[in-house]
Amino acid sequence: MTAPNDAFSCEYSFDELTINLCDRWESGLLLYGRAELTSAGDGYDGEFYVSTIRLDGGARLARPNPAAKAGTFEAELFRRIASVIENDKTLPGRHAAELFACEYEQSMETDHDVFHEIRREKALEPVA
Numbered sequence: 001m002t003a004p005n006d007a008f009s010c011e012y013s014f015d016e017l018t019i020n021l022c023d024r025w026e027s028g029l030l031l032y033g034r035a036e037l038t039s040a041g042d043g044y045d046g047e048f049y050v051s052t053i054r055l056d057g058g059a060r061l062a063r064p065n066p067a068a069k070a071g072t073f074e075a076e077l078f079r080r081i082a083s084v085i086e087n088d089k090t091l092p093g094r095h096a097a098e099l100f101a102c103e104y105e106q107s108m109e110t111d112h113d114v115f116h117e118i119r120r121e122k123a124l125e126p127v128a
Contacts, residue, residue, distance in 0.1 A: 009038040009051065010103040012085065012096045019080040032056040035085050037100045048100045050082035 017031040033055040040047040053061040063082070064075035087093040 007039055007041070008104055008107055009036050010100060011035070012037050012099055014085065014092055014096075017081065017084060017092055019077075019084060021080070031081060035081070035096070037085075037096060039104065046101055046104060048086075048096075048104075050078075050085050053078055053081055 012035045013033075014035065015030075015032045017033075018025045019029065019031065021029065033053055035050045035054075036052040037048040038051040040049055049063075051063055055061070059074075061074055061078040061081070064072075064078060084090050084092055085096045088097050
């Protein structure tokens, strides 16, 4: 079981992801990769943000530091990909939200069978 203060994350795979470019959804640029979905923290149960992105070609994009106002291509690409995945009004965003909710819920459940198995094994141990 995950403690409430632990940051939970899971991986979301995307393929043929389109991004908003020049005020329209650009289908000429299809992106493939994996995004790390990280819990937004206490008070935001079930909400997530994209913390890292790894494109299938191997490029790793880290979440840009908002204070640095980085204007690099990589920072802008990260922002555009993350905005699609974090938006529950897009199909990839809905899929990511559904995956995150399911994985988060499973991480919060206690496996009672494990505790039962431990008690049973202790009861079966020979007394010395």
